[in-house]
Amino acid sequence: MTRLILDSDKLRMRICGGIHCAAGGGGQPLETAFQRALEAYGAADKVEIFRAHCLGECAEGPCVRIGTERYYHVEKADADRIVREAVLPKL
Numbered sequence: 001m002t003r004l005i006l007d008s009d010k011l012r013m014r015i016c017g018g019i020h021c022a023a024g025g026g027g028q029p030l031e032t033a034f035q036r037a038l039e040a041y042g043a044a045d046k047v048e049i050f051r052a053h054c055l056g057e058c059a060e061g062p063c064v065r066i067g068t069e070r071y072y073h074v075e076k077a078d079a080d081r082i083v084r085e086a087v088l089p090k091l
Ligand code: FES
Pocket: 016, 017, 018, 019, 020, 021, 022, 053, 054, 055, 056, 057, 058, 059, 061, 062, 063
């Protein structure tokens, strides 16, 4: 049995790795891009990244959610900007 332990002090980011989003570059490549951007800004220990199986908006993928905010058609090149604009102000 797997137990998921959430750190309530961390901002949660969900990156879709479902079949539709993964086909468009979501999933692991986006996780890696966001992890690198977070590390570059010294914020990696303040954010938890989860891979979602589907966020229910497949036609808009690859999809990313940060808190209640939704980002669509996200590419690896967007990670740095999204971290600066949507993650760092929340920390
Ligand atoms: S597969 Fe990503 S939203 Fe459905």
